[in-house]
Amino acid sequence: MTPKISLRNVTKEFVVRQGKGPRRNSEPSVLTALDDLSLDVADGEFLTLVGPSGSGKTTLLDLLAGLSRPTAGKVLVDGKEVTGPGQDRAVVFQQYALFPWRTASANVSIGLENKGLSRKQRAQTASRFLDLVGLAGFEDRYPHELSGGMKQRVAIARSLAYEPDVLLMDEPFAALDAQTREQLQDELLRIWKATGKTIVFITHGIDEAVYLGQRVAVLSARPGRLKEIVDINIPDRDGDADIRSHPAFVEHRHQVWSLLHDEVRLAQDSGHRKILPDGTAPDEQPHERSAA
Numbered sequence: 701m702t703p704k705i706s707l708r709n710v711t712k713e714f715v716v717r718q719g720k721g722p723r724r725n726s727e728p729s730v731l732t733a734l735d736d737l738s739l740d741v742a743d744g745e746f747l748t749l750v751g752p753s754g755s756g757k758t759t760l761l762d763l764l765a766g767l768s769r770p771t772a773g774k775v776l777v778d779g780k781e782v783t784g785p786g787q788d789r790a791v792v793f794q795q796y797a798l799f800p801w802r803t804a805s806a807n808v809s810i811g812l813e814n815k816g817l818s819r820k821q822r823a824q825t826a827s828r829f830l831d832l833v834g835l836a837g838f839e840d841r842y843p844h845e846l847s848g849g850m851k852q853r854v855a856i857a858r859s860l861a862y863e864p865d866v867l868l869m870d871e872p873f874a875a876l877d878a879q880t881r882e883q884l885q886d887e888l889l890r891i892w893k894a895t896g897k898t899i900v901f902i903t904h905g906i907d908e909a910v911y912l913g914q915r916v917a918v919l920s921a922r923p924g925r926l927k928e929i930v931d932i933n934i935p936d937r938d939g940d941a942d943i944r945s946h947p948a949f950v951e952h953r954h955q956v957w958s959l960l961h962d963e964v965r966l967a968q969d970s971g972h973r974k975i976l977p978d979g980t981a982p983d984e985q986p987h988e989r990s991a992a
């Protein structure tokens with residue numbers, strides 16, 4: 701069966717300049733964010749993605765979203781090469797990016813405006829998706845009247861409303877307090893089960909990765925390569941038990957922690973992999989190319 705998402709030998713390079721101001725080096729260098737990465741995601745799968753800072757997680761999500769193109773290799777969705785953003789994929793960012801002058805309902809309706817629906821139909825669809833994310837009755841609230849968790853629910857409802865097959869989530873719960881985060885993790889699992897979406901979810905949280913993912917993809921320190929994919933098998937996952945204290949959860953968490961810990965140490969140990977605060981790397985060789 702064709703995987704829903706397929707990354708085939710994907711490399712992404714950026715051309716950067718070292719230093720700043722008068723000390724800025726005129727020679728551009730190439731920063732390899734992702735290196736020869738191959739990965740398949742099945743239809744309806746929930747994949748979480750972890751990796752040290754700078755390992756290329758957001759770069760990978762941007763490629764899947766069609767916001768940028770790989771330097772080499774291919775990104776396929778349903779067997780077709782991704783050449784730009786599309787209605788089949790929605791992105792949820794850490795920052796909710798809601799329009800402050802629009803109500804929750806109007807924010808959710810945004811993606812429906814080109815679908816030839818009447819105003820009433822759009823409002824009904826928005827209500828249905830606000831209901832799905834647990835915000836029934838909040839249609840007329842403005843973003844400033846909502847908590848952080850509620851705003852993120854609106855953002856998720858907005859992404860779901862135009863019925864994408866794939867949900868791409870870049871640390872969507874990172875700005876929320878621990879309790880709200882856990883609540884939204886459960887909501888997301890419920891929505892995923894109800895809708896059958898394919899989800900790729902980036903997180904810095906090992907617990908979150910293991911709790912949400914059917915598989916956890918671990919990236920190596922920059923340049924990002926696929927270090928390992930951990931299959932998550934936790935018995936009784938659908939029950940009422942506290943999954944986070946289940947021995948299988950604890951074991952998976954330790955496994956992912958060890959893989960990540962090795963990568964973070966490697967990145968720190970080898971000076972040539974260090975990344976300067978301005979995003980450039982001292983190890984990269986000057987390169988002829990001039991565009992990212």
Ligand SMILES: Nc1ncnc2c1ncn2[C@@H]1O[C@H](COP(=O)(O)OP(=O)(O)OP(=O)(O)O)[C@@H](O)[C@H]1O
Nearest residue numbers: 714716733752753754755756757758759760975979
């Ligand atoms: N547009 C760009 N131009 C130049 N370099 C870039 C660009 N986007 C990303 N990079 C570099 O590519 C590398 C990977 O960045 P990316 O944001 O994908 O990492 P990440 O794993 O998401 O990091 P974090 O966990 O800190 O958010 C970094 O070294 C970053 O500085």
